[in-house]
Amino acid sequence: MSGVNEVEHPAHAPGAPIVTVIGDGQLARMMQTAAIELGCSLRLLAGSRDASAAQVCADVLLGDFRNLASVREAAAGSDAITFDHEHVPNEHLDELIAEGFNVQPQPEALIFAQDKLLMRKKLREVGAPVPPFAAIESVDDGLAFWDAVEGQVCLKARRGGYDGKGVWFPGQREELRELVSSLLEAGTPLMAEKKVALRGELSAMVARTPSGATQPWPVVASVQENGVCAQATAPAPGIDAELRRRAETLSIDIARELGVTGVLAVELFLSEDENGQADISINELAMRPHNTGHWTQDGCITSQFEQHIRAVLDLPLGATNTTAPYTVMANVLGAERDPSMPMADRVAKVMHVVPDAKIHLYGKQHRPGRKIGHVNACGEDLESVRRRAQAAAHFLRHAQWPEGFAPESL
Amino acid sequence: MSGVNEVEHPAHAPGAPIVTVIGDGQLARMMQTAAIELGCSLRLLAGSRDASAAQVCADVLLGDFRNLASVREAAAGSDAITFDHEHVPNEHLDELIAEGFNVQPQPEALIFAQDKLLMRKKLREVGAPVPPFAAIESVDDGLAFWDAVEGQVCLKARRGGYDGKGVWFPGQREELRELVSSLLEAGTPLMAEKKVALRGELSAMVARTPSGATQPWPVVASVQENGVCAQATAPAPGIDAELRRRAETLSIDIARELGVTGVLAVELFLSEDENGQADISINELAMRPHNTGHWTQDGCITSQFEQHIRAVLDLPLGATNTTAPYTVMANVLGAERDPSMPMADRVAKVMHVVPDAKIHLYGKQHRPGRKIGHVNACGEDLESVRRRAQAAAHFLRHAQWPEGFAPESL
Incomplete structure (x- = not known):
């Protein structure tokens, strides 16, 4: 050392x-x-x-x-x-x-969070569920994949994309041809996967130490807007226990098989199989604390940030029991136009109307679409929890309450 | 401004x-x-x-x-x-x-946290319960007070004492005479109060903003060892609802009457009146976050530290609902002799045995009796919660489990 x-x-x-x-x-x-x-x-x-x-x-x-x-x-x-x-x-x-x-984590693991094609190959190799995919190294590769999946193509840059960047959904064969051609010409390595008929998105998170101990968190449901995480609900509602266990086990297996250390987020597609049964497949991996784990700061004994520190130091992992029946995390993204009301005044207003909202701000200046903070709310009644988290995040973003929201109703 | x-x-x-x-x-x-x-x-x-x-x-x-x-x-x-x-x-x-x-807070309020005699005079003036007390400016004052309270004397330095320092319990009239004489000679302003027949100690905490908003926390029971806070249990067990409300109301009234802003801790004596009914009187005031409020970091929606920041900025105060039926805070004080096991190894051991213990360390080096950290544990079963918090704090201090504690029993 x-x-x-x-x-x-x-x-x-x-x-x-x-x-x-x-x-x-x-x-x-x-x-x-x-x-x-x-x-x-x-x-x-x-x-x-x-x-x-x-x-x-x-x-x-x-x-x-x-x-x-x-x-x-x-x-x-x-x-x-x-x-x-x-x-x-x-x-x-x-x-x-x-x-x-x-x-920690080491490059042998990190590579699978960096390269979307290598990730899928590795996941398929270890038996983890991924949608059909292919390397796209030529226009012909692209067109062959289009035909194979009957036009249900999601084209992705192999590296560097996040928050909806580096992802394309060509609507027509010709569009795909042009996209692939220009992207490859620009030097962007590509892959494609079959679009999933989404019922929703889940996130299964786990921490693993260099010694091999693992500790998952309850699986959460996430909502994306324009490819960016907007909201996470923990635990994921409306998911049966068997599927929940399957997602949890999957995250542990992936952490082990890929040698991940620290926090791993497994973003999952929730879909239906041919029999109408709920099914999951893997969307992306992140090997660090993740937006869909921010809820753990206020809704869990051990937050993902504490757990990541413990894990990379090879310390025993903390308990991940929830501290409330439901926690909802709502992101605060920079609005298209920053409201004239100063952020400090928006914070004061939210604190007044939602005294149990946990406000987390990042010390970042406004930029449209930029993640500048998030709000967690906890409680027993999911609808009420969601309303409070959403309303608080919405006000921090827009300096006004969401349509139909009555502050006095809380 | x-x-x-x-x-x-x-x-x-x-x-x-x-x-x-x-x-x-x-x-x-x-x-x-x-x-x-x-x-x-x-x-x-x-x-x-x-x-x-x-x-x-x-x-x-x-x-x-x-x-x-x-x-x-x-x-x-x-x-x-x-x-x-x-x-x-x-x-x-x-x-x-x-x-x-x-x-924030302002000197007009702070003076009552600085001078124990002024504090008691003010509290008596506003009708808050304090044990009988007197200024001690001469040996005669001391002896007169001894006689008045039949030898049940607690002698205190008016300023600067904390954690058991600046407090004396003379056992005999002659001992009091010598104490007062030498302390006054050394220039230590003194007061005395009647010793309370203690059933226990409570702490009622509240935050108040410059605008006058107040928000109390549930009253906690504290355990002192050698005049230093060793443990706090929230909410205080075995206290009836009326007394709880009385302590809470008292803290709010004091914050208002004294013009406190930020966090106020009202340390209370719990005793019995002539009819055997539980009664409270005020021991000390602190106008800042307080050791008996550390439990709020893990057991409450809004911690005392967040609330203090909100209060001094005159922001709306946060909710103070608990997030668990019971939270126990146990202090980690420097042992008489620092164990040879490094603190980092003690931490790892505690994390392994008590994965839900919330460890808070202050980055301080060992000194006997020094507050170097604390542990919070939360849960439904008070005995189990207490055992976990105590065992964790004990191991961090002594590098061994408390007598009779079986790690595998958790």
């Missing part, structure tokens, strides 16, 4: 584990709140001093995660190195591991 | 409120975790860069809270100035207020 606990920055209490996080977004920010309570504190590689996570950490190195020297400098002396995104070049991570650093 | 939001430190997102905290201990540290999630971040006046709270904040000024220039520098540009202790000289705070700074 390279220099464990050698960092002499005053941010780190002697003897407390040090976790280096590569990345400066809200996921790193919320890891810091968990780390603080556990008695440690993060060492951050950030792009700027005013980034979301850098605002709330004392030991911040400025640098580029694509630069090996920066990543190595941030890693020096820490007990574990982890990430709030999947974009650190794997060759840098391989180099760090060769130098004795403790990188 | 002096320069609201004028601070241009990158720790502070434009438009987000800035709270300056004078003090660098665990209370400020835990305010930071609450502030982060609310989308703000603290500006800290700390004594050293490696202090508990300074480890986890980006905007830290080093300075002495007894120095007006330091306090003024820390206050500059913030929306509210608050404290994690009561020791900032009130004349400095008066000066800041005169200069237009928003200090």
Whole structure:
């Protein structure tokens, strides 16, 4: 091991584990709140001093995660190195591991969160359910796949897409031909999968330690808008126990088979099989805390952020019992036009009307569609919980209540 | 107002409120975790860069809270100035207020948390129950009080005492004479109160905003060891609803009458009146988050740290419903001799045996009797909850389980 606990920055209490996080977004920010309570504190590689996570950490190195020297400098002396995104070049991570650093998760696992084609091949290999897919390396590949799935084509960039980016649904064979042609010409590696007749989307999350311990969370239902997570409900309502168990077991199996460490999110398609029975198949994987796990901050004994810290340090995992019958998480995305009412005033209004809403803001400035915060609400009555979470997030976004929402009705 | 939001430190997102905290201990540290999630971040006046709270904040000024220039520098540009202790000289705070700074709570209230004699006079004046007391300005005062309460004397330094310091229980008249004589000679202003025949201790906590809104938490039972809080149980078991309501109402009344803003802790003696009925009287006041309120981090919708931030910013207060039938908080104090097992290994062991224990560590080094952390456990069965919290805290302190505790029994 390279220099464990050698960092002499005053941010780190002697003897407390040090976790280096590569990345400066809200996921790193919320890891810091968990780390603080556990008695440690993060060492951050950030792009700027005013980034979301850098605002709330004392030991911040400025640098580029694509630069090996920066990543190595941030890693020096820490007990574990982890990430709030999947974009650190794997060759840098391989180099760090060769130098004795403790990188979690490791590139062997991360590759399956980075490359959508490799992911599907691996998942099929281990027997996990994925929709029919194919590598698209030519226009002919694309057209053959179109014919094979009778036009139900979802075209995806193999790398770099998220939040609805890098995904296309061509409506016609000609459209597909042009898309594939221009994307390949632009150097975008492609794959295609068969569109799923969606009944909904689920997310099965689990944490796994380097020692091999696993601990899942209850499966949640998520709602996407324009490819971006808008809402998550935990536990997923209307799902029978057998399917719930199947999704949970699947997440554990994938974590094991792919050697994931830290938090793994398995985004699932919920569909119907030929007999009208509910069925699941895998949409995407993320190897870090995930938007569909934000509910755990207020609805679960151990949040995904605490669990990720525990997992990458190979500490025993925490209990994942819920603390309320239902928790709903609603995202706060930047509106098309930022309302003139200052965010601080919107927060005050929401606090007044929904005193049990748990508001989480990321210290980010407005940009249309940008994730700038989320709201959790907990309780027994799902409809009421959902109404409160939605109304609070809507007001934070638009400075007005959703249509039909009567504040006095709460 | 002096320069609201004028601070241009990158720790502070434009438009987000800035709270300056004078003090660098665990209370400020835990305010930071609450502030982060609310989308703000603290500006800290700390004594050293490696202090508990300074480890986890980006905007830290080093300075002495007894120095007006330091306090003024820390206050500059913030929306509210608050404290994690009561020791900032009130004349400095008066000066800041005169200069237009928003200090919460204000010296007019703080004085009653600083001077135990003024506190009791004020409480008696507003009709709140306090044990018989007297100013002790001479040996004769002391002896007269001894006679009046038939030797049931608790002698207290008027200022500066906490965690059992500055409190004496003389067993004999002669002992009292010598104590008073030497303490007065040493320049320690004194008061005395009649010892209460204790059945237990309670803590009634409430938050109040500058606008006058109040929100209490459920009353808790606390256990002191050697004058230091060892444990708190929420809600206080075995207390009838009428007494609970009386304690709650009392805390609200005191907050109003004394003009407290932020969090107020009213430490209560639980005793029996002449008819054997349970009765309460006031022991101490604290005008900040308090050890007996740490349970709210894991057992309540709104923690005392979040509520304090909301209150000092005059934001609407959060709901204080509990999230579990019972929460027990057990303190982790430095043992007489620090065990050889490193704290990180103790943490791992506790995480393994008690996976639902919520561990909170302060980044502090060992010193006998020093508060270095606490553990919260939640659940339905009080005995089980207590056993888990106690065992976890005990192991963190001593690197061994309490006598008679069988880890496999959990």
